[in-house]
Amino acid sequence: MSFGNPHIRYWFNPAPADLGESEEQFLRALGGPAVLHIPGKDRSRNRAICTLLHGNEPSGTRAILRWLKQAVAPAVDVLCFFGSVKTALTEPLFHYRQLPGEPDLNRCFKPPFDTHQGSTAKAILDTLIEMHPEALIDIHNTSGMGPSFAVSMNQDRTHKALAGLFTKRMLVTGLKLGALFEYSERNVATVTIECGGSQDPRADQIAYQGIMRFVTEEDVLDPKPADWDLEVLLEPVRLELTGDTRISYGNQEDAQADITLPPDVENHNFGRVSREVQLGWVNPLSWHKLKMNAPDGKDVKDKLLRLEGRSLFPAQALKLFMITTNPAIALSDCVFYAVRDSGSDID
Ligand SMILES: [Zn+2]
Incomplete structure (x- = not known):
């Protein structure tokens, strides 16, 4: 495990009481880019959730905090990555996507990784390679209002199953922008979830319900019958x-x-x-x-x-x-x- 990686903090099995009483206290407890490792009932497998690559997209952080406070044991080990913690903490809370003059972290998942954000991106990718999760979900909010959807590079059954845990729509794109899902895909089935607007309480609910399915279900890679209703939008x-x-x-x-x-x-x-x-x-x-x-x-x-x-x-x-x-x-x-x-x- 990446205990020694200076670009990301590793925190194993935090006690709910150590996570703070609010989102802000939680982010302060993380202090910067971090990965929480939550042990599951089956320790032989793990899954990963990434969120807060954009500092103004709080739904994933809220959902993970809500889950961890309930201390519901996941089916398998779960790794929770938090990217732009300092950006989110820059007042006003959850205001900046990235700090003025700095690159967008979710465009930095590609070489040469030579910026501060690039180092964080590489630390996330290195941890994923090392831990080899069976699936990765990256949780975002859209900038405006609007319904939820998933983004994937693939429309096979595995990716449809992951998308179907959260939403009814999936965009399939081969566009290379340097986003996490493009570069993690080589090692692990990855789906980005856009939960909806950051000001919309429904987005928090979609993130929470999807994450609870993702962490508690025995098998998240096998489609349920409802997944075949998934609307697939190709190559936007x-x-x-x-x-x-x-x-x-x-x-x-x-x-x-x-x-x-x-x-x-x-x-x-x-x-x-x-x-x-x-x-x-x-x-x-x-x-x-x-x-x-x-x-x-x-x-x-x-x-x-x-x-x-x-x-x-x-x-x-x-x-x-x-x-x-x-x-x-x-x-x-x-x-x-x-x-x-x-x-x-x-x-
Ligand atoms: Zn985003």
């Missing part, structure tokens, strides 16, 4: 903006902006968006600042979006998700993910 494409883009949110076009989206644009999350539904406005001179690349690098923007004058429409019926109304995330990460409404990938 991201709408990204070039770094110099001015994005604005409002109910009419901002003449100073390259792209304007209505504040309620996130209502389209997972709904069908037909060709007739206006998504917002784009200055035609700024059209090149919008990028939609397929995983093979091919630009598919003109297959998915069209401009009529200054009005932005889908070029075909789409399903959109992870739509953000946070301009910083729209610029640094993406505005939304899209698949064709048929659910098949974009070619």
Whole structure:
């Protein structure tokens, strides 16, 4: 075990009383990136949960703390990883995704691991390689409101079973961004769970119920009959903006902006968006600042979006998700993910 890894604290079987009386006390007790090792009834196997890679996504931490306070013994050993503990503790609590000027930890799970966040990412990956869990769940919140979903690189029965512990939807993507699930997948079946908005109590409940299933069930890799209802969305494409883009949110076009989206644009999350539904406005001179690349690098923007004058429409019926109304995330990460409404990938 990684007792000696200086980039992550290892804590075996903490007593519930040592975990603090609040989320904040719990994070202070962890002090920084940490892995809790909870012994199970069957000590020969283990499973892993990772959370708080983003400091403003509390549902996974809350759920794990709630479980540990109840002292319910897991079926097998469970490793609980907490990534951006210091970021989450930076006032106001659970406010920063990453600290200003620092990289996004969930984009650092790839070489060269030469930043502070990269060292944390490598410590998590090294611990996973050493402990060889039978499954890994990475728990997040979405930036806006919206339903829960899983993200996976695979749609085999194992990954469907893991997703089905938490949610009814699964995105399957080969996009390589440096996220944990892409790089752990080589060693362990991994599914990311987006529980829903960080302000939404339902997201806390989804994380808690899913984690209780994940830690207490004898077998989490075998699909239950309900898992076959899982809606699978293949190869979503991201709408990204070039770094110099001015994005604005409002109910009419901002003449100073390259792209304007209505504040309620996130209502389209997972709904069908037909060709007739206006998504917002784009200055035609700024059209090149919008990028939609397929995983093979091919630009598919003109297959998915069209401009009529200054009005932005889908070029075909789409399903959109992870739509953000946070301009910083729209610029640094993406505005939304899209698949064709048929659910098949974009070619
Ligand atoms: Zn996240």
